[in-house]
Amino acid sequence: MTDPTSLSEFRFRRALASSFRRALASSTALPFDAQRSDATLSPEAGSEDVASVEHAGNFLSAAVLRKLDPDTELGRFLDVTAQAIQTFQSCSQELSSGRNLAADDKLMASRQLLAELFMLRELSDAIGVIVLAALETTSKVVAIVDAPDLPVACTNALHRLWAAPFMSFAEAAPLAHAIEVAAKTEGMAAFSALVDELLEAQGDAPLE
Amino acid sequence: MTTAFLETTVLTNLLLKKDGSEEEATALLSTFAVVIVPQFAWKEFKRGPLANFRWMHNKLAATKSYAASMAALQRMSRSPRGYLTSTAIQALHTAFVSAFKGIAWEALGRTYGKNVDADVLIADALRLKLKQLIFYSWGQRKTLFGGQKKILTCYPDIDIKESMPLLDLTPIDCPNGQECCLKTSLVAQSQRVAVARAALASDDGRQETTRRRQFLRQIERHPQTPMGKRQCQQFGDAYFVLFCPNDAVIITTNERDIKPMADALNIAVANPTATP
Numbered sequence: 022m023t024d025p026t027s028l029s030e031f032r033f034r035r036a037l038a039s040s041f042r043r044a045l046a047s048s049t050a051l052p053f054d055a056q057r058s059d060a061t062l063s064p065e066a067g068s069e070d071v072a073s074v075e076h077a078g079n080f081l082s083a084a085v086l087r088k089l090d091p092d093t094e095l096g097r098f099l100d101v102t103a104q105a106i107q108t109f110q111s112c113s114q115e116l117s118s119g120r121n122l123a124a125d126d127k128l129m130a131s132r133q134l135l136a137e138l139f140m141l142r143e144l145s146d147a148i149g150v151i152v153l154a155a156l157e158t159t160s161k162v163v164a165i166v167d168a169p170d171l172p173v174a175c176t177n178a179l180h181r182l183w184a185a186p187f188m189s190f191a192e193a194a195p196l197a198h199a200i201e202v203a204a205k206t207e208g209m210a211a212f213s214a215l216v217d218e219l220l221e222a223q224g225d226a227p228l229e
Numbered sequence: 230m231t232t233a234f235l236e237t238t239v240l241t242n243l244l245l246k247k248d249g250s251e252e253e254a255t256a257l258l259s260t261f262a263v264v265i266v267p268q269f270a271w272k273e274f275k276r277g278p279l280a281n282f283r284w285m286h287n288k289l290a291a292t293k294s295y296a297a298s299m300a301a302l303q304r305m306s307r308s309p310r311g312y313l314t315s316t317a318i319q320a321l322h323t324a325f326v327s328a329f330k331g332i333a334w335e336a337l338g339r340t341y342g343k344n345v346d347a348d349v350l351i352a353d354a355l356r357l358k359l360k361q362l363i364f365y366s367w368g369q370r371k372t373l374f375g376g377q378k379k380i381l382t383c384y385p386d387i388d389i390k391e392s393m394p395l396l397d398l399t400p401i402d403c404p405n406g407q408e409c410c411l412k413t414s415l416v417a418q419s420q421r422v423a424v425a426r427a428a429l430a431s432d433d434g435r436q437e438t439t440r441r442r443q444f445l446r447q448i449e450r451h452p453q454t455p456m457g458k459r460q461c462q463q464f465g466d467a468y469f470v471l472f473c474p475n476d477a478v479i480i481t482t483n484e485r486d487i488k489p490m491a492d493a494l495n496i497a498v499a500n501p502t503a504t505p
Contacts, residue, residue: 141341215355
């Protein structure tokens, strides 16, 4: 890259991406228990509003980055997450309306979207752990009426993930745990054997 | 007695196990009005079980292969069984595969390439589950039963660090050259230390017991000798006996090491896994 114009543009874009990444790590664009204000972005918000909101509210959001660079893995992540959120929300609505079969259809449809999100896990471990929890729990639910709280738990966690895909793992782990608790399914029995093995190995000299 | 003094083995069952022993621990602890989890138990938890979970996590992160990581675990293990059996490894593999059932992987494979490979996929899934467990359990020290008590002023209580993709649990001990904050109290109760030492069997042939006896003897006879991180590790189980609050019950599954000392000092011990 010898062209000084390209070089400066490259540096500018790298600095921009870096600042977005930092901002997204601590984004509060959509706390999942907060009331939405006019300045609050959500996956459903029209992309036309994004730039003006960014100026008016003086904060960065995932949606801004999607608008600037929609072809990246992050752009794909945001799009698929928004679809998954909508699917889980529809699932909740169908369930509360008593249309259980339709709700179960939505749950099954969500799994392909979750699988695609898991393909994007290299973006951050926060994405990986939350999406894995959703994938694992939805696989164990025989019928959605057995786990009516699951769509809401998944919606909440994905909302937060959409707003802050680079959140700290310490924040992501309890969100994943909340999904597992909502499903009320049995844990992975085979995992216990590995846990036992690792505990047996403890002693004065841990595995190095 | 209304106060439970939690030892590391039961803390580990509560935080990591999913085989029913965590429920036994919860049931026993629910009979006490107060449960005290000393920071010493959290320190041992981090140094032992959590360090081994970190090792497994980092191995999966480094190899990005389930098969290679399990092979490494089989070679490294010092468990009485010798190694995690092939059946258990296959069962874990199958459990993860079932979490991904009904997915159109071929379509995803065209876009995402090697991320769809089963060995890589399951390695990542297992690594993420271990990381979740590590963060979740270590985070509990701030809230479980009102948070950790009997704070060790010489021990740096630090959150887990990430040096992507690896996890770093250091420090797992007190700093080098630091005099243990427990020493003054130990020297002040040298008669009880002598009773605990006498209760340790001299013929059980285990290095752990021999070192503990030597350390307790050192406290009795040479109280001026420094007590650093190595002596603190040797002290180990004797902590729960010598620092158990008055009228509290030590809750442990490690009766072999704790009970002889506790009996000699008239301290009650309860084991949540013991059949009534």
